[in-house]
Amino acid sequence: MNEHEKGKALKEQQPSFEQRSGLRELFELFSLTGFVYGPLDERLNIKEALEKNLKKAVPHHVNWLFCFGGLSLFLFTVQAVTGIMLLMYYRPTIAEAYKSVVYVTNNVPFGWLVRGLHHWAANLMIVMVFLHMARVFFYGAYKPPRDFNWVTGVILLMLTLGFGFTGYLLPWNQISYWATTVGTEAPGAVPVVGGLLTTLIRGGAEVSQTTLTRFFAVHVVILPLVISFFLMGHFFMIRKQGISGPL
Amino acid sequence: MSEVLGEKANKTEEGEPFFPNHMLDQTMMVFVMLAILVTLVMFFPAPMEPPADPFVTPEHIKPEWYFLSAYQALKVAEHFSFLGAWAPKVLGILVQAGGLFLLVLLPFLDKNPERHPRKRPFMIAMGILALIALAALTIWGKLS
Numbered sequence: 001m002n003e004h005e006k007g008k009a010l011k012e013q014q015p016s017f018e019q020r021s022g023l024r025e026l027f028e029l030f031s032l033t034g035f036v037y038g039p040l041d042e043r044l045n046i047k048e049a050l051e052k053n054l055k056k057a058v059p060h061h062v063n064w065l066f067c068f069g070g071l072s073l074f075l076f077t078v079q080a081v082t083g084i085m086l087l088m089y090y091r092p093t094i095a096e097a098y099k100s101v102v103y104v105t106n107n108v109p110f111g112w113l114v115r116g117l118h119h120w121a122a123n124l125m126i127v128m129v130f131l132h133m134a135r136v137f138f139y140g141a142y143k144p145p146r147d148f149n150w151v152t153g154v155i156l157l158m159l160t161l162g163f164g165f166t167g168y169l170l171p172w173n174q175i176s177y178w179a180t181t182v183g184t185e186a187p188g189a190v191p192v193v194g195g196l197l198t199t200l201i202r203g204g205a206e207v208s209q210t211t212l213t214r215f216f217a218v219h220v221v222i223l224p225l226v227i228s229f230f231l232m233g234h235f236f237m238i239r240k241q242g243i244s245g246p247l
Numbered sequence: 248m249s250e251v252l253g254e255k256a257n258k259t260e261e262g263e264p265f266f267p268n269h270m271l272d273q274t275m276m277v278f279v280m281l282a283i284l285v286t287l288v289m290f291f292p293a294p295m296e297p298p299a300d301p302f303v304t305p306e307h308i309k310p311e312w313y314f315l316s317a318y319q320a321l322k323v324a325e326h327f328s329f330l331g332a333w334a335p336k337v338l339g340i341l342v343q344a345g346g347l348f349l350l351v352l353l354p355f356l357d358k359n360p361e362r363h364p365r366k367r368p369f370m371i372a373m374g375i376l377a378l379i380a381l382a383a384l385t386i387w388g389k390l391s
Contacts, residue, residue, distance in 0.1 A: 102295070165314070
C-alpha cells in the first residue's frame with residue numbers, strides 16, 4: 001500500500017461532510033489540522049499541494065553557493081518585521097525624527113536590538129544580493145530561458161540600494177543629512193533634466209522636511225510595494241523554470 | 248543526508264527531496280546568517296551620530312560603503328575637466344547609468360550559449376574586471 005492509498009483509506013474512515021458536527025470542524029480549524037486533514041483540505045486539496053511541493057526534487061549539483069538568494073529573502077523578512085516595529089515609534093518630522101530614534105534606542109524595551117537588527121540586516125542584505133548576482137553571473141545562469149529573471153534580479157538589486165539610500169536619511173543625523181545632500185546632487189549632472197531631477201527628489205531646493213516626508217513615504221510604502229511585486233515575479237519564474245542545470 | 252537516515256528510497260534520480268533534506272541545509276544556512284547578524288548587533292551597535300545641522304558642514308562627507316564606488320567614480324570623472332567644464336559631472340553620471348543599463352541587458356548582449364566559465368573567457372574576464380574595478384573604487388573611496 002503506498003502513501004496515497006493509505007491516505008485514501010484513512011479518509012474513508014472519517015465521517016463525511018453530512019455526518020460532521022460543526023464543533024469538530026471548528027476544532028480542526030483552530031488546531032490547524034483542518035488545513036491538512038480537515039474541512040479546508042477537503043475543499044482545497046491543501047495536503048496534496050503541500051506534498052507535491054515539499055517532495056519536489058532539488059538537483060544534486062546544488063551546492064552552498066546557491067544559498068545567497070534564499071538568505072537575501074531571509075534578511076528581507078528580518079527588515080520587514082523590524083521595520084514595522086520601528087515604525088511604531090518613529091516620527092518623520094525634522095523636529096522629532098532624531099529624538100524618536102534616540103528614544104527607541106534608549107527607552108523602548110529591546111528597541112536597541114530591533115534598531116541594531118534593522119541596521120545590520122540592511123548591510124548584510126546588500127552583501128547577499130550582490131553575492132547572489134555574482135554566483136548567477138559566474139554560473140552563466142542568466143542565459144535563456146532565465147534571461148528575464150536576470151532583469152528582475154537587477155531591478156531588485158536597484159530597489160535594495162533604493163531602500164538603503166532612502167532609509168539612511170530617516171534618523172535625520174549629521175551624516176545622513178549631508179550624505180543625502182551630496183547624494184541628491186549627483187542626478188543634477190544629467191544633461192537637460194538634471195536640475196529638475198534633484199528638485200523632484202528633494203521636493204525643493206534643499207534637503208528639508210519635504211525631503212524627509214518624501215524619503216519616508218518611499219522607504220515604508222512605495223518601495224515595499226514595488227519590491228514585493230518584483231519578488232513575486234522573480235520567485236514565480238524560478239519556480240516555473242527550475243534551478244539552472246549543472247555546468 | 249538521506250543515507251544517514253537510511254532513506255535511500257527517498258532519493259530520486261533528479262536529486263534530493265526538498266523536505267526534509269534540502270530544507271535542513273537551508274535552515275542551517277539561515278541560522279549561520281542569524282548568528283552573524285546577532286553578533287554584529289551585539290558587538291557593534293547601530294551608530295548614533297549627532298543630530299542634523301544644516302548650518303554646519305562636516306569635514307568629510309562620505310556615503311554608506313555600498314555607494315562608495317559610485318561616489319569615487321564621480322570624483323575620478325573630475326580628471327576629465329580638460330574636455331570642458333561640462334565633462335566631469337556629465338561623464339561621471341552617464342558612464343554609471345550606462346553601466347547599469349548594460350547590466351540589465353546582459354543576457355541579451357551575451358549571445359554565447361555556453362554556460363561553463365572555461366568556455367566563455369571573454370564574459371568571465373569582463374566580470375572579474377568589473378569586480379576588481381568596484382573593489383578598487385570602494386577601497387579608494389574609503390581611504391581618500
